[in-house]
Amino acid sequence: MDLSMLTATQIIVTAMVCLLAFVFHKRTHKRSGKNPLPPGPIGFPVVGYIPFLDKEAPYKSMTDLGTKYGDVFMLQMGSRNVVVLLSYEAIKEAFITKGDSFNGRPRMVLSDLFSAGRGIVFSTFNEAYKEQRNFAVSGLKRFGWGSSAFEVNIIREVNGLIETFQHLKGKPFDPFHYVRNSVSNIICSLIFGRRFHPDDRDFRNLLTTHYRNMKYSGSAAAVNFLPILQYLPFGNYKRVLENHMYLRDCQTAMIDKHRQTHNPNDIRDFLDLYIHEIDTRHQKGQSSSFDYDNIRRVANELFTLGTETTSTTILWSLLYMITYPDIQRRVQKELFDVLGDRLPTIDDKPKLPYVEATILEVQRSACVVPLTVPHCAMEDTQLHGYHIPKDTVIMANLWSVLHDPKHWHNPDEFRPDRFLNDKGEIEKPETFIPFSTGARMCLGDQTAKMELFLFFSCLMQKFSFSHPEGTPYPSLVGKTGITRSPKSFEVCAVDRETQDSETDNAFVTGIKQ
Numbered sequence: 001m002d003l004s005m006l007t008a009t010q011i012i013v014t015a016m017v018c019l020l021a022f023v024f025h026k027r028t029h030k031r032s033g034k035n036p037l038p039p040g041p042i043g044f045p046v047v048g049y050i051p052f053l054d055k056e057a058p059y060k061s062m063t064d065l066g067t068k069y070g071d072v073f074m075l076q077m078g079s080r081n082v083v084v085l086l087s088y089e090a091i092k093e094a095f096i097t098k099g100d101s102f103n104g105r106p107r108m109v110l111s112d113l114f115s116a117g118r119g120i121v122f123s124t125f126n127e128a129y130k131e132q133r134n135f136a137v138s139g140l141k142r143f144g145w146g147s148s149a150f151e152v153n154i155i156r157e158v159n160g161l162i163e164t165f166q167h168l169k170g171k172p173f174d175p176f177h178y179v180r181n182s183v184s185n186i187i188c189s190l191i192f193g194r195r196f197h198p199d200d201r202d203f204r205n206l207l208t209t210h211y212r213n214m215k216y217s218g219s220a221a222a223v224n225f226l227p228i229l230q231y232l233p234f235g236n237y238k239r240v241l242e243n244h245m246y247l248r249d250c251q252t253a254m255i256d257k258h259r260q261t262h263n264p265n266d267i268r269d270f271l272d273l274y275i276h277e278i279d280t281r282h283q284k285g286q287s288s289s290f291d292y293d294n295i296r297r298v299a300n301e302l303f304t305l306g307t308e309t310t311s312t313t314i315l316w317s318l319l320y321m322i323t324y325p326d327i328q329r330r331v332q333k334e335l336f337d338v339l340g341d342r343l344p345t346i347d348d349k350p351k352l353p354y355v356e357a358t359i360l361e362v363q364r365s366a367c368v369v370p371l372t373v374p375h376c377a378m379e380d381t382q383l384h385g386y387h388i389p390k391d392t393v394i395m396a397n398l399w400s401v402l403h404d405p406k407h408w409h410n411p412d413e414f415r416p417d418r419f420l421n422d423k424g425e426i427e428k429p430e431t432f433i434p435f436s437t438g439a440r441m442c443l444g445d446q447t448a449k450m451e452l453f454l455f456f457s458c459l460m461q462k463f464s465f466s467h468p469e470g471t472p473y474p475s476l477v478g479k480t481g482i483t484r485s486p487k488s489f490e491v492c493a494v495d496r497e498t499q500d501s502e503t504d505n506a507f508v509t510g511i512k513q
């Protein structure tokens with residue numbers, strides 16, 4: 001063998017070994033008195049670990065990595081370091097104990113497109129963020145949000161949905177548009193002061209474009225880690241961009257209409273209240289985060305999150321009920337035993353523990369926001385004994401927390417009883433965090449719980465749901481976008497009163513015994 005070649009090969013091999021040793025050392029050992037970085041797998045150059053994650057269920061791939069690397073590990077994803085938190089204990093330490101260090105939001109291509117670091121959801125943890133979040137909560141409350149007065153708004157939409165289902169007379173249908181339309185109307189009446197008819201073409205377009213964007217954003221998420229992808233003339237990022245422009249125009253038109261008819265003595269809805277705040281601060285010469293750019297961002301975020309997450313959970317609840325008819329029958333029996341034939345109200349909730357346990361189990365099993373909204377480290381800090389550099393992206397894996405066998409016996413089993421104690425009362429473990437936890441926790445959780453209870457209990461009281469005869473049971477495997485939603489499915493909704501009077505069947509008598 002040529003000696004000079006051997007030397008060249010040796011040099012290359014030695015250099016590679018040194019490089020790997022350096023990378024390994026950097027990731028796993030104390031450096032100059034600092035704690036080590038979290039451990040984690042090594043991916044490919046440039047793209048990092050992205051190609052190894054399941055595109056449909058990245059939260060599951062991350063959960064699997066926990067077996068080898070523990071509850072806190074680091075993935076290189078494109079140009080970013082991402083720390084994944086798998087356990088409740090790790091999330092609690094980051095978002096509650098060390099919230100001041102971990103409640104930031106990373107600047108990323110998609111969040112910059114939607115919010116440019118402003119609004120609420122993608123804004124980092126600064127004064128402008130606190131001002132906007134506090135204003136949104138108190139402003140929405142002014143219109144009854146979360147209070148019993150708000151129940152009227154929800155019940156109006158539930159009744160509309162019941163009527164629609166009754167018209168379908170037990171024939172198979174896809175509940176997707178009907179449910180989203182009803183849920184969306186609740187937030188629309190607060191923000192825009194109006195609700196929309198299910199057949200309103202513009203509204204349908206708006207909702208469909210919104211939904212598509214949530215899904216495309218999930219598939220385009222790689223652009224957040226490989227920003228160069230945004231310059232491709234094709235692909236999902238381009239679709240997100242086009243849809244975003246359309247939605248922006250719709251919102252601007254809605255806001256302009258409000259500005260033209262604005263009367264400070266007659267505040268009709270959240271947009272009016274926000275416009276009033278902009279004007280008042282402007283008149284006082286105060287500089288603030290309230291302006292016509294931010295109103296659009298905040299309104300859009302409340303509309304999107306107020307629609308998407310809750311309607312997706314209601315769709316999952318229908319899917320679980322047709323998959324587990326025995327559980328559906330038990331829910332209906334409790335409703336009949338406690339209420340007779342009347343529809344439930346929010347005051348009935350404490351008397352209906354099995355109904356509530358079923359909703360909680362749907363939220364746990366479906367986990368509609370499996371990876372939360374990414375957080376980021378706002379300074380060099382420590383977590384779980386590891387060093388976390390400033391600007392590291394933090395992904396809290398709610399899926400793994402809600403399916404952690406340490407806290408949930410047989411987590412893949414759908415069993416509402418796990419939320420009931422020996423006395424049949426609701427018992428919610430601390431680890432049940434579908435709305436996340438800490439200062440950045442969902443701001444709509446109270447309203448969402450109210451909506452989930454009223455929609456679910458009223459629909460169960462009114463109808464028996466089943467999958468169309470002769471078709472296979474629909475899949476419980478979710479589609480991942482920004483939320484985890486069910487694949488489209490068909491359902492038959494048979495009016496229980498008609499079923500009662502038309503049949504003498506053992507099923508109904510079984511419920512009402």
Ligand code: HEM
Nearest residue numbers: 121302305306309310369372373435436440442443444448
């Ligand atoms: C079942 C329904 C819902 C679920 C499961 C849910 C879940 C979540 C989760 C996991 C987060 C991320 C928290 C974090 O970053 O740590 C979040 C944030 C947020 N949610 Fe919800 N959500 C729901 C309904 C709603 C509703 C009805 C609204 C209101 C209109 C809403 C508004 C928001 C907002 C504004 C944020 C951002 C909070 C912040 O960054 O400070 N959500 N939600």
